[in-house]
Amino acid sequence: MTRGGRWARVDVDPTAIEHNVGVLRRRSEPAGVWAVVKADGYGHGAVVAAQAALRAGAAGLCVALVAEGVELREAGVDAPILLLSEQPVDQVDAMLHYRMTPTVYTSGSVNALADRADAPVAVHVNVDTGMQRVGVQPGDVAALVEVLHARADVVSVAGVYTHLACADEPDHPANDEQLGAFDRVLAELVAAGVPVGIQHAANSAAALANPGARRSFVRAGIAIYGISPGPGVDHLCDELRPALDLAARVSLVKRVAAGTHVSYGWRHRFDRDTTVATVPVGYADGVPRRLGTVSDGGVVRAGADVLIGGRRCPIVGVVTMDQFMVDVGDLPVAAGDDVVLIGEQGDQRIRAEDWAERLGTIGYEVVCGLSARLPRMVLGDSEPS
Ligand SMILES: *Cc1c(COP(=O)(O)O)cnc(C)c1O
Numbered sequence: 001m002t003r004g005g006r007w008a009r010v011d012v013d014p015t016a017i018e019h020n021v022g023v024l025r026r027r028s029e030p031a032g033v034w035a036v037v038k039a040d041g042y043g044h045g046a047v048v049a050a051q052a053a054l055r056a057g058a059a060g061l062c063v064a065l066v067a068e069g070v071e072l073r074e075a076g077v078d079a080p081i082l083l084l085s086e087q088p089v090d091q092v093d094a095m096l097h098y099r100m101t102p103t104v105y106t107s108g109s110v111n112a113l114a115d116r117a118d119a120p121v122a123v124h125v126n127v128d129t130g131m132q133r134v135g136v137q138p139g140d141v142a143a144l145v146e147v148l149h150a151r152a153d154v155v156s157v158a159g160v161y162t163h164l165a166c167a168d169e170p171d172h173p174a175n176d177e178q179l180g181a182f183d184r185v186l187a188e189l190v191a192a193g194v195p196v197g198i199q200h201a202a203n204s205a206a207a208l209a210n211p212g213a214r215r216s217f218v219r220a221g222i223a224i225y226g227i228s229p230g231p232g233v234d235h236l237c238d239e240l241r242p243a244l245d246l247a248a249r250v251s252l253v254k255r256v257a258a259g260t261h262v263s264y265g266w267r268h269r270f271d272r273d274t275t276v277a278t279v280p281v282g283y284a285d286g287v288p289r290r291l292g293t294v295s296d297g298g299v300v301r302a303g304a305d306v307l308i309g310g311r312r313c314p315i316v317g318v319v320t321m322d323q324f325m326v327d328v329g330d331l332p333v334a335a336g337d338d339v340v341l342i343g344e345q346g347d348q349r350i351r352a353e354d355w356a357e358r359l360g361t362i363g364y365e366v367v368c369g370l371s372a373r374l375p376r377m378v379l380g381d382s383e384p385s
Contacts (some may be wrong), residue, residue: 263317
């Protein structure tokens with residue numbers, strides 16, 4: 001069967017997300033869980049991920065962009081939605097109209113909200129304790145507090161948070177350093193008459209590894225999708241279940257002789273007679289070009305494995321835009337056979353983390369990279385979404 005007109009698909013299992021949110025809730029108690037569904041739910045589908053997380057008891061949702069919050073509201077999601085950074089001024093009306101919780105850290109942003117809002121707005125203040133990305137610097141908190149007091153008729157502070165740079169390395173000194181800086185800012189806010197109601201600091205890695213970071217709720221993204229935040233916390237991810245599979249069908253097979261080369265640049269040469277299977281998925285779908293080759297001390301070897309007939313078979317040659325080739329040896333493979341790129345077949349499993357390790361990146365980039373060209377199927381539904 002083809003889906004979305006092609007022999008390739010992403011299958012998303014909402015029950016895995018529910019399970020993972022349950023695991024995080026248990027581990028984080030008494031802190032709650034807010035599910036991070038930015039970037040289309042890390043490639044899983046934002047609405048599906050949000051609904052699954054809420055069914056499993058997530059208390060709220062986090063997004064990066066106003067458009068991401070709009071998508072959730074238009075799908076009928078009623079839970080609190082926190083925007084994780086300040087947004088362009090032209091987004092303020094939509095942000096308010098769709099009842100999102102803004103993050104603020106500059107006076108300009110507080111004033112823009114206060115100028116445009118026709119009802120009270122509750123905001124969260126992001127404090128930059130070491131990322132140097134977004135948030136108010138601790139030294140600038142006093143000035144921000146003045147603006148907050150001046151606009152207190154419209155803007156109220158409902159929460160204060162920070163973000164850890166090294167949470168996936170639980171022993172890194174940055175973790176204590178950042179939480180210490182966060183606590184000093186919280187004390188300063190209270191002393192300045194800004195009530196600190198809700199506070200939060202933990203991403204998935206900190207939720208799993210750092211009890212002192214859990215606070216009012218954890219902001220969990222990658223772990224709700226069943227993917228480890230990084231090797232330093234792999235040992236805490238045993239209970240998580242991957243929520244996404246990437247699969248395809250073999251589109252063509254051919255027998256080739258020893259000495260034959262394959263794909264652009266002829267980077268791979270077969271040293272024996274073998275069977276080559278073509279899989280109609282490529283880098284335009286998010287399978288990185290270099291997944292098919294490994295440079296090992298200057299020698300180019302075969303790349304990552306896929307599963308065909310329950311066996312691991314290596315991708316050979318560079319992945320092309322729409323297709324790649326696999327060395328299936330003497331296995332009796334035929335056009336139409338199932339190929340698993342990420343997921344399980346027989347007793348074998350390939351994880352997003354396996355790609356990440358080979359590519360020198362993290363599982364986040366693998367799943368966020370799966371493009372919109374791949375049909376997404378929600379398990380339990382009958383039509384591609
Ligand atoms: C993306 C993001 C998260 C989620 O991080 P995970 O590692 O995926 O759990 C949490 N907080 C902020 C501020 C983020 O930008």
